[in-house]
Amino acid sequence: MEDRILVLKKNGSRSIKDKGYQWFLQDDYVSSDVMEVTPRELEKFKSATKEANLLYFKALEHVIHRNLWDYLDISPAMARLITLDYERRIPHIIGRYDFAGGIDGPGIRLLEFNADTCTAIPESAHFQDYIYKENKVKAGPPFANLHTGLIKSFQDLKRRFSTKEASLLLTGLGHEEDTLNLKAIGDAARLAGFNVDYADFHDVVFADEGVFLEEGDEYVQYNFMMKMVPWDWIMVEDPELLPIIERLYRETDLVILNPAYTCAFQSKRMLSVLHEVDQYTPLVLPAFSEPSKLKDRKYVEKPNFGRLGENIKILQGDQSMAMTTGDFASNINVYQEYVDLYQDEDGDRYQAGMYTVDQTPACLSFRRRDGLILDDDAEFIAHVID
Amino acid sequence: MKTKKKFATAVVLSSLVLGSFLVSCGGGSEKLSPTQGVVTTIEEVSPDEFKITDEQVIATKSESKIIAKYMDGHIDTLSLSEAQLAYKDSTNTTRRHSSRPFRSVMWGGLFGYYMGRNMNSPVNRTAYGSQSAYDKSNKSHSNLKSTARRTRVSSPRRSSGRSRSSRSYGG
Numbered sequence: 001m002e003d004r005i006l007v008l009k010k011n012g013s014r015s016i017k018d019k020g021y022q023w024f025l026q027d028d029y030v031s032s033d034v035m036e037v038t039p040r041e042l043e044k045f046k047s048a049t050k051e052a053n054l055l056y057f058k059a060l061e062h063v064i065h066r067n068l069w070d071y072l073d074i075s076p077a078m079a080r081l082i083t084l085d086y087e088r089r090i091p092h093i094i095g096r097y098d099f100a101g102g103i104d105g106p107g108i109r110l111l112e113f114n115a116d117t118c119t120a121i122p123e124s125a126h127f128q129d130y131i132y133k134e135n136k137v138k139a140g141p142p143f144a145n146l147h148t149g150l151i152k153s154f155q156d157l158k159r160r161f162s163t164k165e166a167s168l169l170l171t172g173l174g175h176e177e178d179t180l181n182l183k184a185i186g187d188a189a190r191l192a193g194f195n196v197d198y199a200d201f202h203d204v205v206f207a208d209e210g211v212f213l214e215e216g217d218e219y220v221q222y223n224f225m226m227k228m229v230p231w232d233w234i235m236v237e238d239p240e241l242l243p244i245i246e247r248l249y250r251e252t253d254l255v256i257l258n259p260a261y262t263c264a265f266q267s268k269r270m271l272s273v274l275h276e277v278d279q280y281t282p283l284v285l286p287a288f289s290e291p292s293k294l295k296d297r298k299y300v301e302k303p304n305f306g307r308l309g310e311n312i313k314i315l316q317g318d319q320s321m322a323m324t325t326g327d328f329a330s331n332i333n334v335y336q337e338y339v340d341l342y343q344d345e346d347g348d349r350y351q352a353g354m355y356t357v358d359q360t361p362a363c364l365s366f367r368r369r370d371g372l373i374l375d376d377d378a379e380f381i382a383h384v385i386d
Numbered sequence: 387m388k389t390k391k392k393f394a395t396a397v398v399l400s401s402l403v404l405g406s407f408l409v410s411c412g413g414g415s416e417k418l419s420p421t422q423g424v425v426t427t428i429e430e431v432s433p434d435e436f437k438i439t440d441e442q443v444i445a446t447k448s449e450s451k452i453i454a455k456y457m458d459g460h461i462d463t464l465s466l467s468e469a470q471l472a473y474k475d476s477t478n479t480t481r482r483h484s485s486r487p488f489r490s491v492m493w494g495g496l497f498g499y500y501m502g503r504n505m506n507s508p509v510n511r512t513a514y515g516s517q518s519a520y521d522k523s524n525k526s527h528s529n530l531k532s533t534a535r536r537t538r539v540s541s542p543r544r545s546s547g548r549s550r551s552s553r554s555y556g557g
Contacts, residue, residue, distance in 0.1 A: 119556025163525050165422075165533040174551030181556060195445075201549075207539035210532070218535040219542075220421070230555055237547030244543065266557075307557040327553075376554075 002104045004036045005344045006384065008137070012130030020183070021122050023176050028379065030127055034137070035350060035366050035383040041102055042143055042364065042385055048108040049354045049361040051283055052097050056113060056265050059273045060086065063264055071289070072267040073304050073332050077242035078235045081260035084249050090259035091358045093153055093226070094118060094146075094185065099352045103342040107282050110274075111336075111351065112302070115265030116258050117230050119177060120380060121146065122184045124355060124365035128382035139386035143364045147188055149357035154192030156358070161223070161255065168194040169211060169222035171201045171229060178228040185226055194224070201229050206244050210252050224255045231263035232305040268302045268334040287336040291315070298338035303331035309375030314338055322372040341374075349374070350381060416538040418505040420530050423450035423466070424496045429515060430457045437515030438495045441523045443530060450500060452492070466500060496523055496530065505531055 011032035013025055024030055037045075063072065064086065069079040096118040102108040125146035132141050158166045170186045172178040179198065186196040197213065205212040205219065212219040234241055248254040264270060271287040278284060291299060298321070301313040310326020341349040348370050355363040366381040367374055423444040428436045436454070444450070450466040492498060494513030499505050509527050514520035549555070 114557040117556045119554060163528055165529045167533060173549040173555050175554045177554045178556055201547075202545055205539065205542045205544060207542045209536070209539050212536075212539055212542070214542075215535075218417075218419070218537050219539050220535055221532055223532060228555060233547065233549070233555060234545075237549070238545045241543075241545060241547075308554065 003345050004103055004342070006034045006036055006137075006139075008032045008034060008131065008135040010131065010134040012127045012134055012382075014134065015130035016127060019126065021126070021180060023180060024123060024127070024380075027377075030123065030131075031368065031379045031381050032131065032135075033368075033381060034131060034142075035103065035381055036139065036386045037103065037143075037364065037383050039140075039385055044108060045099070045102055045352060045354050045364055046361040048099065048102070048110070048283055049097050049356060051281065052110050052113065053356060053359050055274050055278055055281075055284065056115075056270070059270055059277050060261055060264055062273060062277055063270075068273065071273075072264060072269045074263065074267065075235055075239065075242075077239060077246070078231065078260070078263055081231075081242060081246055081249070082264050084246065085256075085259035086261045088249070088259075090255060090257070091153060091157060092259060092262060092356070093157075093257045094121070094150065094355060094357055095258070095262065095265070096120070096353045096355045099354065100339045100341050102352050103350070106340075106342070108352075109285050109339045110271075110283050111285075111339075112268060112271065113265050114353075115262040116232075117178075117228050117266075118355070119181045119228075120353065120365065120367070121181045121355075123380045123382075124353070124363050125150075125184055127380065128363075128365060131382045132384060137384050139384040141385065142383050143385060146355050146357065146363035147184075149360065149362035150185060150188035151192045153358045154189045154194060157224070157255070158193055161253070164223040164253070166194040166224070167220075167222045168196045168224040168226060169204065169213065170196060170198045171204055171225060171227050172198075173202075173229055173233075174200050182226065182228050189226070197222070201227065206241065206248070208247075210248060210254060223253075224257070226257045230266065230305070230307075231260060232266065235263070266305065268304050268306065268336075269332070271334050271336055285337045285339060287334055289332075289334060291335040294335055294337055300336050300338050301333050302336060303328035303333055305331055309373050309378075312373050312375075314372055324373050324375055346370075351378075416536055418531070418534045418536055420499050420505070421447060421533050421535050422530060423447040424500070424526070424530070425449075425451055425453065426492075426495055426497045427453045427455065428491055429455045431515060433457070436491045438491055438513050438523070439515045439519055441496045441519070441526060443496070443526045450497075452497060496526060499527075499530060505534055 011030045095115040098111040100109045128142040128144045168189050170182040190196050199213050211222050274284045275287045298316045303311045306328040311328040313323040314321045348368050350366050350368050351374050367378040368381045369378040423446050425442045427440040429439045431437050452464045454462045491513045494510030509523045511520050
């Protein structure tokens, strides 16, 4: 394979610190190596993203019409929210498609869709530009229009719900990385004209009248919520909240981002539904709810609502070749054909991620790992177009 | 100033607390206070008769004001705090009669919610000089209500789900 890695001197740390993102500078996570992507490869990533997006929405309709909720391990209460948000056409504000291939020859293959709570947003939206500018790279700038895309999306949302006050509550479960990802989204929403505040999810008040934060002896209401709290977490850890949210959707037109249907997209069993919907496109890897059809090749066992590369197993026949531990051992699984990632001269592997904003490709970035499985130790790799 | 006093005594207040009003609400009482502001423009359409021609919701409550345009071309402006102070000075009984047109117009529009009117009541069509001004304020009323501070909500509930702030929930 061609060596596409440009070794630069600076990793954007000066600007990263200036903008309040210094948390990301630990553990050499932000590399000063960048991937060189050709313009033609970028266009192919964009086309693949649009195709994947169409397939996911087609697969969602398939799930809704055939009631495949048990198959996705989605509860009836969650299924009702998914159907409601789909019918209300609440926009998918931000998601990230993860791909293998696309660099130096091999075709693009969809690995999975981080539709509900994707992260690496500050890095992709901003750090790539910082790295590009600080190193005065001669090649073309990265494809990184996430910030402007989010502003436009929030402006569209404000216009669509013009009778509601544009009050947005960002909420997460407290991890700093999640809070910083919310900050990147909130900054764009503010520029779009929203009043934006943050609160930990356990401080958010769900009441008959809507969503509130308590301030002293008063309550302040928010008509929009952007959560870095997975829907599957709510479904498992606080299922009684789901009917409350359903009533708020119906009676107050509350908007929660990302919308409930991203729970279905986030379910990795959807990969096998995609394969059922279109088994001919090379974009979609063969995937099934059990491994028998994949035993003649390398394949991957993935937990349905897994994150951060946890509880992944790579197998050949019945032989395990690599695995990770984690919190998702009790999940049902999906089995997907294995495909290799782009490798550099050192043998490190790169996974491409394309962000969409309101279903439009908006930003490309990469992550790198020295092993077979991309987990939380992966580095962030910017790119340039050359 | 003569016109300011005439104007000010027209403003009706049932509470000295800035824009709050106690309503009964199913077994308890809830206070609803606007958190945003409003700029109300009224015009004298005939001697001593005023109609609201425009109301604009603004982000900062303390910047709320009333702009009164008179038939003789004269324009007067009263801030929210001036309106409050003016209400306190209600000892001049000879002025009260001529302030009635102001009173119903202010009470009937969005400004009424800053003078103590129940936020659950809609704005009055009769206070407005045109259907479009009324429609606009009707929409604005929903906004004001949805962003109003409440001292009570029904069935408040927080999430009790287990989580660890030591791990990210992203992907």
